[in-house]
Amino acid sequence: MPRLTRRQFMTTASMAVAGAMLPVWPGGTQAAVEISAQDYENLPPLRVTAAQKDILYGAAVGTPNLKKDQRFREAVIRECNVIVPEWEGKWKALMPEARGAWRYEPLDELVQFAQENAMKVRGTALIWHNAFPDWAAGALSEGQGASLMEEYIQTVVSRYRGRIFSWDVVNEAIDPKDGRDDGLRQCLWLEALGPAYIERAFRLAHEADPSAQLVYNDFAMEYWEEKADAVLSLLSRLKNKNVPLHAVGLQAHLQTEKRSRALAKFCAEVKKMELEILITELDIWDNFLVNDVQKTDQLAATTTQKFFELLMPLVRPKQILTWGLSDRYSWLSSKDLNKKNYFGKHVRGLPLDDNCHRKQMWNALHETLMKV
Ligand code: G3I
Secondary structure: OOOOOHHHHHHHHHHHHHHHOOOOOOOOOOOOOOOOHHHHOOOOOHHHHHHHOOOEEEEEEOHHHHHHOHHHHHHHHHHOOEEEEOOOOOHHHHOOOOOOOOOOHHHHHHHHHHHHOOOEEEEEEEEEOOOOOOOHHHHHHHHHHHHHHHHHHHHHHHHOOOOOOEEEEEEOOEOHHHOOOOOEOOOHHHHHHOOOHHHHHHHHHHHHOOOOEEEEEEOOOOOOHHHHHHHHHHHHHHHHOOOOOOEEEEOOEEEOOOOOOOHHHHHHHHHHOOOEEEEEEEEEEOOOOOOOHHHHHHHHHHHHHHHHHHHOOOOOOOEEEEOOOEHHHOHHHOHHHOOOOEOOEOOOOOOEOOOOOEOHHHHHHHHHHHHO
């Protein structure tokens, strides 16, 4: 890729800024401004560009990585005005050993880090089929489900009231592959409390913190039409029951070869329900990995760019979070994903590489925010 001279870079960058002044989202696909990676360092942080458009940009982070890796911690502080705990806000993290045996320290540390660095905090996830403490399955099967849900949601949401402004109250409750007419995923909460577990969770969360933004969060609605329709049906049922539900989290775990063919209809229907759409877990998985960093990074950038070119004319998300900030700590490379990683290196599906240097995907996000 030809390197730009400094003059060319400044001209290009100023053109990009000029282009960004367009009042509407340009129809065509404008190639991400190809600036060599080291020049990205001169552009303002994503949190600054986002804030200028009244948008929160941030990432999922883990307390251990913030504590052990200064370069990563500094990158999070530089780029993010919102963070979400990748693990610390989940049931298995907060109550790992036994009912009532709370373990707040990791989440408290993360919330304090955010407060010290002028960041907001999202919470994920109050009710989910995953991250169950080992003891919980038995408790639910013994009929403790209703009291457990009440105790858990009331305690957690009350404790972080005013410090966690937005909660994924229910996460990934839809799975058409489970064959139910209502599209619900078979899970321990459904077995214990029936389909009403979802509305119950939202009502408990709203009682505990009436000011919190309450979100239904799920994945694949951008490309899996059957799933998108099932999520829309759930949302409609909840809205018809006046359940306190404010937004939908589109996780946006994008795959380079999948087209977001269901996105437009999904967004249009969600808007009719007067619900916000948040981008909650953006990252890019490339199923056709080539051993070429430049090509992989370009593909991640164009996949990001194309997604937002589709999305922005439809909805203007007030929160855009990537599921991680640096490739070094991406779940996409984690051992339990059983996915091929990038030829023995970290999968390159996030804005910063494993040394926290900005990549083309970072620039795609920067360009997206500039154009909003
Ligand atoms: O179990 C240990 C725990 O004992 C220890 O205290 C803690 C210290 O950080 O680590 C725990 O290990 C792992 C944890 O991630 C933290 O790294 C868990 O074993 C592992 O299961 C957990 O995986 C997370 C997974 O959700 C399940 O919670 C992934 O990091 C996280 O990226 C993934 O995120 C999900 C979203 O919540 C929902 N959308 C899909 C997304 C990817 O699967």
